[in-house]
Amino acid sequence: MKQDIIPFSSEKFCHAPALMVLPNENLLCVWYAGSFECASNQAIYMANGERVKDGWIWGRPRKIVDTKGHADGNPVFFFANNEIHLFFVTLQGKAWDTAILRTVKSKDGIKWEGIKELSREQGVMCRNKPLALFNGEWLLPLYDEKEWTPLFWLSGDKGKTWREISRVKSPRRIIQPAIIEIDGVILALCRSGEGRIFEMQSFDGGKNWTEPTPTLFLNPNSAIDLAVADGHLFLAFNNSAKKRSPLCLAKSVSNGSWKIFFLENANDGEFCYPSLVATSKEVHCVYTVWQGGRMAIRYAWLPTI
Numbered sequence: 001m002k003q004d005i006i007p008f009s010s011e012k013f014c015h016a017p018a019l020m021v022l023p024n025e026n027l028l029c030v031w032y033a034g035s036f037e038c039a040s041n042q043a044i045y046m047a048n049g050e051r052v053k054d055g056w057i058w059g060r061p062r063k064i065v066d067t068k069g070h071a072d073g074n075p076v077f078f079f080a081n082n083e084i085h086l087f088f089v090t091l092q093g094k095a096w097d098t099a100i101l102r103t104v105k106s107k108d109g110i111k112w113e114g115i116k117e118l119s120r121e122q123g124v125m126c127r128n129k130p131l132a133l134f135n136g137e138w139l140l141p142l143y144d145e146k147e148w149t150p151l152f153w154l155s156g157d158k159g160k161t162w163r164e165i166s167r168v169k170s171p172r173r174i175i176q177p178a179i180i181e182i183d184g185v186i187l188a189l190c191r192s193g194e195g196r197i198f199e200m201q202s203f204d205g206g207k208n209w210t211e212p213t214p215t216l217f218l219n220p221n222s223a224i225d226l227a228v229a230d231g232h233l234f235l236a237f238n239n240s241a242k243k244r245s246p247l248c249l250a251k252s253v254s255n256g257s258w259k260i261f262f263l264e265n266a267n268d269g270e271f272c273y274p275s276l277v278a279t280s281k282e283v284h285c286v287y288t289v290w291q292g293g294r295m296a297i298r299y300a301w302l303p304t305i
Contacts, residue, residue, distance in 0.1 A: 002298060002299065002300045003298070004296045004299075005017075005029055005286070005299050006031070006047075006295075007296055008289075008291070008295065008296045009294065009295065009296070012033045012295070014033040015033070015073075016073065016075070016223070017029055017031040017275055017286040017297050018075050018077050018129070019077070019284055019285070019299075020077035020084070020277065022079070025051060027050075027056070027284065028047075028077065029058070029299065030064070030075040031044070031046075031075065032071075038073075038091060040071060042072060044063070044064055044065040044066070044073070044088055045061045045064065046061065047059050047060065064112050070090050070091055073090075073091070073096075074089050074099075074125055075088040076126045076128065076130070077129060081158055083105050084109055085103060085104075085159060087101065087118075087126045087140070088103070097122065097123045099124070100119060100121070100124070101117070101119045101125065101126060102115055102117050103115070103118055103159075118153075122146075123144050123145040124143075124145075124151070125142060125144075126142055128176060128225060129141075129225075129275075131180065131181060134184060137156050138158070138159060139153075139186070139205070141176075141177040141179050144175075148193075149168055149169065149170065149174070150168045150190060152165055152167075152177075154206060168209050168212065170212050172198060172212045173193045176223055177190045179206075180228045187201055187226075188200050188201070188209070189226050190212065191221065191223055192214075192219055194214065195218060196218055196241070197217040197218070197224060197235075197237060199212065217235065218238070219241070220238050220240050220243055222238050224237040224238075224274070225275050225276040227276045227277055227283075230280050232252050233250075233251070233252040234249060234250070234251055234276060235249070236249055236274035236276040238271070239260065245266055245270060245271050246262050246266075246271070247263045247264040247274060249261045249276075249283065249285065263285065264287075268291060270288070270290040271287055272287060272288050273287055273288045274286070275287070279304070281303065283303075283304060284299070284300075285300045285301075286299050
């Protein structure tokens, strides 16, 4: 099943959605929109998805972060301690390499308060969701827009303070790590400008990483996302080295193999920047659609495949 949360519109640029499942199994979707990418009126919007008998109903979008005169972008959800944490960036200039990292939180997804700057270093950005580690610490995957390299922050006090614990030094141009933890090992899959998704692992909670190596999965220098449910990995990605179409969902199966399913397979547009949530029963995905000069934020839902 597919629905356009933001229908096609020629009036606004909308991009980079992120998705979260609430404890009551309803959904939240967040994205950024403005006159064009990095416009000074670019703000962060959110919509609620409510489960009904035949699927989902999405509510009217509402603006939740709007820094006057500055572009806000790359929102990322994280639910912990009965609070919804939203990480995002705010541009200090006209390009992404001027972004600074910020956060805000909410008890109910309606009232947001306490916007907090996490860093004044420009170019440090979020894209993929944080991870609550087995030891109770929180690991936040980030990247440096200036150097095009992944970095990772850790919080041992439930998000009150953060510290950088690693910055991956590699000749590879990789960013936007998507992370999961399995049996104490953290797997990171990264977007790259080299035509493939790159993989690296950490055996010490994100402090040190193996050398990034290319996987079998193609990547046209576009965002990906990773999730795990019932021992299966799910990967949303563009199965192309050059184009942001098709958009595919891969599921790990036995013997290290994968099953690949098409979410979108049109030749005349882009379907990109997926955000993925997997449970034992179903897979949820939101992504940007760009066709014929028009844009939309689309939601896809399917039983666990």
